[in-house]
Amino acid sequence: MxxxxxxxxxxxxxxxxxxxxxxxxxxxxxxxxxxxxxxxAIIVFIASQGLEFAWNRLSWAELLTGARWEPTANPPRYGAWPLLAGTAWITAVAMLVAVPLSFAAAIYIGEFATGSRREWLKVTIETLAAIPSVVWGVIGLQVLNPLIQQWFDTPVGLNVLNAGVILGLMAAPIMTTLAEDALKAVPDTYREAAEALGATRWQVIWRVVLPHARPGLSASVLLGIGRAFGETIAVLMASGHRLLPPTSVFDSAATITATIAAELGEAAVDSDHYQVLFVLGLVLFAITFSINLLADGLVRGRRRRA
Amino acid sequence: MRLAPTAALAGLLLATACWRSHGRYTEIRNLGSDTMLEVAGAWAEAYDQVTDHIVVSVSGGGSGTGIAALIAGKIDLANSSRLLKPEEVARARKRDQDPIAHKVGFDGIAIYVHRDNPLRCLTMAQLKALFGDGGELTRWSQLGVDLGDPKLDPIVLVSRQNNSGTYEYFREAVLGGAKGRFKLECMNLNGSKDVVDFCGKARSALGYSGLAYANDTVRIVPVMRTDEGPAIAPSTATITAGTYPIARPLYMYTNGPPRGATQEYLDWILSDDGQRVLMHQGYPPLRPL
Structure with missing residues (x-):
């Protein structure tokens, strides 16, 4: 039966x-x-949209190193190097802003703040992560743009610095949460042992807690980078979208995501232009995927040792 | 501004539905350019007051979409802010179709600078040297303009994203045809309004955008067709008269010569009444009214 x-x-x-x-x-x-x-399904969709062009007519060497992105010119040029460089610059500035900010916040919340103040801070930071990116974009366009012109006496306020600061502020909340988790994972016995040896509060944090939490902290930075890489609309509004590799933070720049967002809507379906945008999407996906994989590996490595 | 055409379209859809149920009306299917969407909607709405036996249904999607639908025989009238491309002509021939362009109005592209910029005027050749790849004009001092600070001397060029109709028309008209290329230094902003706003905030900016978007933070620079010619500021009058050089015609395409209801509608659009509707939407009419 x-x-x-x-x-x-x-x-x-x-x-x-x-x-x-x-x-x-x-x-x-x-x-x-x-x-x-x-x-x-998403990978299959993105790949299928760009496959025919990528297979038959696309020069990968031109895509990754070419200096001119002119998909509607005659003849068209598909050099995405300025976009890759712009993405890298803006992400780098974003991390310069986000890393000190989020690590300081994590150390304060994890090691110093106590009781209700600690809870209150955590909730506020998590709320910060919920601000829609188009709001950040408007802040970049309307608030930061004239401020940068004023403070740094530059002719243009829509540039790498503007987009980087906006992205840094957007990535900081999630990085803070992850970094705080990493600090919390350090066993209290370590802190107690260090304090018993006469170490000050700062010595404990600097010499014991931070080194031990390093894999988790690195993972939080990598996830922040992934967040910054993939952000679209705020960068489109704040970066100025200039198709030249930037040479300083006061140059305007364009990113991969912003280019896809700006051009896909008007590109004729199945045209070369349409397809190359999907290939760009695939490149972006490959980059963020490897970053996330690396972050995951770091966290796992830490767990195994702990 | 956005609500009116939406309401118009909704009304038209409703009217279309009525036509389907009664069968007393002739429907004109009108599709194409997004630039022309508002004015096409206004025409259709106004025409509804004129006639009781023709209904016009309007939608956007881009000039290319409209032309493709016309060649496929799905619509009666295609809106296009440009002439047919060679590949579109070839595809029409292959299907034994014969798209005919009807000029229905103009769209003026103005040159914008910050309101404090004293620049008097620009020639077409100077515009090409400013925006065109390899052009030698990169500093305001080369144009005899002193903005009072050496940091402001490099000209900040403000352009549009590379598949907007305004971008393509500017390339055609100013940079020497389809083979023209913009300087890579151009900023590529994502809307007509963004260009004007940016020029109003950056004192060393130089941009181009639709005439209808002007505001009091910017100044419109008059343009000279030749080095000797008079400097002409864009206005409905100068564009209609053909003296302002950077204005593109707006077209409606029919498949073969227009017949029946389509012909009636097109004749009305070209009449003084139809052209007045166009002018109310901020676009220069075909002839002085």
């Missing part, structure tokens, strides 16, 4: 509660698998 699902006589009964339980289990596992399904 083949037992019906869950029909271990005497233990389970096929009543309403059993079916509700079963339905919940199916829903939860579907939810779990759906993330993987979506990611695979």
């Amino acid at each position: 083949v037992p019906a699902p869950g029909s271990h006589q005497g233990l389970d009964r096929l009543d309403g509660a059993w079916w509700r339980d079963w339905a919940a289990r199916v829903l939860v596992s579907l939810g779990g698998i759906s993330a993987i399904l979506f990611i695979v």
